[in-house]
Amino acid sequence: MDRPGSRCHLPGYPRPSVLIYLLILTAPFLTYPLLRTLSLQLHSAVTGSSVSSTYSIVFVNCPNEQIARYIARTILDKKLAASVNILPKASSLYFWNGEIEEATEILLLIKTKSSKVHMLSNYIRLVHPFEIPEVFSLPVDQGDVHYLRRLEKDMEED
Known part of the structure; x- marks a missing residue:
């Protein structure tokens, strides 16, 4: 008998928990360019200088x-x-x-x-x-x- 609230997943597809885990692991790499750009702009605005390689x-x-x-x-x-x-x-x-x-x-x-x-x-x-x-x-x-x-x-x- 199934537990209340449990759902079966389709064979060949990862469980939702695996997808969430992968998303958590890859999110920093996917957002790195945006975060780097924003941090460089913030540094420039605060210090009035440029960061190397901008x-x-x-x-x-x-x-x-x-x-x-x-x-x-x-x-x-x-x-x-x-x-x-x-x-x-x-x-x-x-x-x-x-x-x-x-x-x-x-x-x-x-x-x-x-x-x-x-x-x-x-x-x-x-x-x-x-x-x-x-x-x-x-x-x-x-x-x-x-x-x-x-x-x-x-x-x-x-």
């Missing part, structure tokens, strides 16, 4: 100034960055197909949120003429709080 500088080499300007403008239009410096005539020496190559390239210094680096990198791979574009980022450990706030404001979606 912002990044991304370096991208381009073959000429026309392509560099095109990439810079499109990533700004897409709000993937707040600011881009175009540094002309960087001399580059590198290995390509086992040989040392030398070229004059244009260097982009892109200021962005660390959370946008992955999207930025993917976009650059789509529009860049190089087979393997050089795209790497470094976290900004410290910076002027007023400038960093401006970066944040400039990258807000409309």
